Amino acid sequence: MARRSGRRPGNPDTRQAILAAARTAFAERGFDAASIRVIAGAAGVDPALVHHYFGTKEELFRATVDIPVDPADLLPAVLAGDPDRVGERLVRTFLGIWDSPAGAAAVALLRSAVSNEWTARLMREFLVTQVLRRVLDQLDLDPAERPLRGSLVATQVIGLATMRYVIRLEPIASASPETLVAAIGPTVQRYLLGDLA
Amino acid sequence: MARRSGRRPGNPDTRQAILAAARTAFAERGFDAASIRVIAGAAGVDPALVHHYFGTKEELFRATVDIPVDPADLLPAVLAGDPDRVGERLVRTFLGIWDSPAGAAAVALLRSAVSNEWTARLMREFLVTQVLRRVLDQLDLDPAERPLRGSLVATQVIGLATMRYVIRLEPIASASPETLVAAIGPTVQRYLLGDLA
Numbered sequence: 001m002a003r004r005s006g007r008r009p010g011n012p013d014t015r016q017a018i019l020a021a022a023r024t025a026f027a028e029r030g031f032d033a034a035s036i037r038v039i040a041g042a043a044g045v046d047p048a049l050v051h052h053y054f055g056t057k058e059e060l061f062r063a064t065v066d067i068p069v070d071p072a073d074l075l076p077a078v079l080a081g082d083p084d085r086v087g088e089r090l091v092r093t094f095l096g097i098w099d100s101p102a103g104a105a106a107v108a109l110l111r112s113a114v115s116n117e118w119t120a121r122l123m124r125e126f127l128v129t130q131v132l133r134r135v136l137d138q139l140d141l142d143p144a145e146r147p148l149r150g151s152l153v154a155t156q157v158i159g160l161a162t163m164r165y166v167i168r169l170e171p172i173a174s175a176s177p178e179t180l181v182a183a184i185g186p187t188v189q190r191y192l193l194g195d196l197a
Numbered sequence: 198m199a200r201r202s203g204r205r206p207g208n209p210d211t212r213q214a215i216l217a218a219a220r221t222a223f224a225e226r227g228f229d230a231a232s233i234r235v236i237a238g239a240a241g242v243d244p245a246l247v248h249h250y251f252g253t254k255e256e257l258f259r260a261t262v263d264i265p266v267d268p269a270d271l272l273p274a275v276l277a278g279d280p281d282r283v284g285e286r287l288v289r290t291f292l293g294i295w296d297s298p299a300g301a302a303a304v305a306l307l308r309s310a311v312s313n314e315w316t317a318r319l320m321r322e323f324l325v326t327q328v329l330r331r332v333l334d335q336l337d338l339d340p341a342e343r344p345l346r347g348s349l350v351a352t353q354v355i356g357l358a359t360m361r362y363v364i365r366l367e368p369i370a371s372a373s374p375e376t377l378v379a380a381i382g383p384t385v386q387r388y389l390l391g392d393l394a
Contacts, residue, residue, distance in 0.1 A: 110311070111311055111312055113363075113364060114307070114308055114311040114312065114359065114363050114364070115308055115311065115312045120363065120364050120365070123364060124364055124365070124366050127366065128366070147367065147368050148368050148369075148372070148376070148380070151360060151366045151367065151368060151369040152369070152380055152381070154356075154360055154366055154369070155353065155356040155357045155359070155360045155361075155369060155381070156352065156353055156356055156384070157356070158356050158359055158360060158364075159351075159352040159353055159354070159355050159356015159357065159359060160352045160356065162311065162352070162355055162356060162359060163348060163351055163352045163355060164352075166310075166311050166317065167310060167311070167317050167320060167321055167355075168317070168321070169321050169324065169325070169348050169351055170344065170348065171344050171345050171348060172345075172348040172349070172351070172352060175345070179345070182393060182394055183345070183349055183388070183393045184349070184352070186387070187353070187384045187387070190383070190384070191380070196379060196380045197379055
């Protein structure tokens with residue numbers, strides 16, 4: 001699931017300086033407003049070196065939050081197919097990531113976001129710009145409704161992750177993915193495309 | 198909303214010793230198996246003194262998790278009335294607590310539970326024995342389904358709390374309670390009484 005970029009690891013100190021500058025910029029300005037140019041300037045390097053080490057701005061952002069999964073790789077399969085089952089597919093894909101070895105990094109991000117305002121900002125930016133926006137842009141929705149729909153989905157899937165992987169409340173913690181897809185898929189479906197009033 | 202017990206504060210060292218023993222017992226054995234007798238023994242005091250300082254086992258438990266709200270005071274109003282709207286009433290009551298001054302203690306418990314296994318156990322016990330069991334026992338449900346239904350409710354309401362009060366994802370963070378009741382009430386309704394298969 002992790003995409004190997006094949007990029008050169010580069011000088012460890014320079015990499016760390018770029019990551020630190022990127023974390024600050026993404027948390028303070030948000031993903032959209034934080035530019036590679038600003039990040040490079042803060043790290044004291046040329047913008048070309050940032051691209052050389054980390055690739056695109058999306059890839060740099062995923063490196064700052066230590067998430068080895070690229071939502072851009074996974075979401076097309078969620079969005080393809082019967083629109084009446086997109087909620088089920090989203091929950092199934094989400095559980096597939098969190099139940100995989102990549103889940104440990106996701107749990108670490110969640111723990112950190114809950115206890116640290118800085119990481120909370122990065123997690124918000126990650127959810128909104130890397131996951132929710134990509135899903136919502138592909139659905140036939142009133143643009144004015146998208147933010148509420150997206151954040152409702154976040155309450156349910158992050159709550160699922162919190163209870164299954166962090167608090168480990170039974171029987172959610174050991175339920176089969178398909179039990180959870182059947183129970184929670186319709187909730188996500190309604191939040192994305194159903195009647196909320 | 199907080200119930201004043203009118204009990205004597207007592208010797209601060211003794212109180213702290215009882216609270217520490219109670220936290221350990223509730224986290225290690227669970228609420229049901231942790232007895233006042235065992236807690237008193239671990240604290241080196243007479244069981245009557247535990248009751249004198251803290252009241253019932255439920256009251257002692259709430260003191261250990263620092264929650265000033267007694268679910269037993271609030272749940273009867275949630276459970277009374279039209280069963281088709283119990284989900285809405287539960288979300289409305291939940292938001293009423295978290296939006297009140299008592300919410301700060303709830304947010305602190307949530308933050309702590311996510312970063313600390315000890316507090317996670319206490320939070321699980323609190324959710325199951327003080328909230329979910331009381332709700333589920335009053336509904337006309339197959340007993341075998343109760344644990345899954347209760348823990349599904351927990352995923353949604355704890356996810357709502359995490360996003361609204363901790364991560365502060367917009368527009369959930371500043372949405373009106375009634376917007377959230379309309380959107381999330383039907384989810385909780387389905388988890389409690391609807392079709393999950």
